[in-house]
Amino acid sequence: MQPSLEMPEDAALERVRARRWEAIAQALREEIVTGRFAPGERLPNETALAQRFEVNRHTLRQAVQALVREGHLRVVHGSGTYVRELVLDYALQRRTRMSENVAQAGERAQRELLAHERASAGEWSGPLKVTATSEVELLYTRASVRGRPIGISTSAFPCPRLAGMGEAFVVHGAITAALRALGIADYVRVRSTISTRLPTAAEADALARPVTQPVLVVQYMNADLSGVPVEAGTTLFAADAVQLTVDAEGDLR
Numbered sequence: 294m295q296p297s298l299e300m301p302e303d304a305a306l307e308r309v310r311a312r313r314w315e316a317i318a319q320a321l322r323e324e325i326v327t328g329r330f331a332p333g334e335r336l337p338n339e340t341a342l343a344q345r346f347e348v349n350r351h352t353l354r355q356a357v358q359a360l361v362r363e364g365h366l367r368v369v370h371g372s373g374t375y376v377r378e379l380v381l382d383y384a385l386q387r388r389t390r391m392s393e394n395v396a397q398a399g400e401r402a403q404r405e406l407l408a409h410e411r412a413s414a415g416e417w418s419g420p421l422k423v424t425a426t427s428e429v430e431l432l433y434t435r436a437s438v439r440g441r442p443i444g445i446s447t448s449a450f451p452c453p454r455l456a457g458m459g460e461a462f463v464v465h466g467a468i469t470a471a472l473r474a475l476g477i478a479d480y481v482r483v484r485s486t487i488s489t490r491l492p493t494a495a496e497a498d499a500l501a502r503p504v505t506q507p508v509l510v511v512q513y514m515n516a517d518l519s520g521v522p523v524e525a526g527t528t529l530f531a532a533d534a535v536q537l538t539v540d541a542e543g544d545l546r
Contacts, residue, residue: 314359317346321357322360322365332378335373335375339374381443382538383537384397385482386482391436391444404468406459407433407434409430409432412431413426413429428456430455430458432458432459434462435499444529444535445496445528448468461474480523480524481516484513485539488510500531507532509530509531511527513526
């Protein structure tokens with residue numbers, strides 16, 4: 294007799310339920326990341342969400358609990374379920390490293406490369422101490438925490454010394470690791486200039502924020518331990534997610 298290949302009814306039902314709560318969690322996750330539900334906002338009550346997704350409350354709770362574990366939501370008993378507020382203390386210091394700064398806040402950052410290109414130094418010639426016609430490699434990156442963008446950066450690296458930064462970033466996934474791969478074992482922050490302004494439409498779109506919400510602007514220059522510039526750039530931080538602090542040991546100007 295051939296063994297039956299049919300899945301027991303209870304197991305099949307469990308698989309369907311699992312797929313359903315995962316799909317609900319993904320839908321809510323996307324709405325949080327894109328700002329449909331803002332930080333600090335209370336979600337509709339359990340009954341309303343169960344009706345919306347046409348599931349029972351047990352299935353809905355599985356989805357909510359998954360998002361609580363991921364850090365997207367917090368449950369206040371007797372009050373409701375809220376989108377967890379994200380305000381990171383981002384320290385500007387001698388060794389400013391995004392991954393370390395975010396880790397100190399108990400979070401994890403993902404940094405993606407949006408684009409990279411080779412261009413004339415132009416505006417970057419001053420901080421990099423090269424001629425305006427010298428070539429630099431430009432990297433355009435976006436940092437996210439809990440899937441929500443917190444900052445976008447334009448970084449310039451002098452060529453030929455740091456040609457290939459784009460490819461190195463793709464391989465290593467971080468600026469520090471990419472610099473190390475190209476021979477820069479360590480570097481320090483020489484200068485940070487902080488200002489604020491409204492974003493352009495493209496910048497607001499990249500940060501998933503409205504154009505009416507100001508951004509924090511940090512213009513910076515990093516140098517190797519011999520004092521030779523290795524990176525100049527500008528980072529726009531979402532002001533509702535990042536609080537900038539200057540570490541006393543940083544001696545930044």
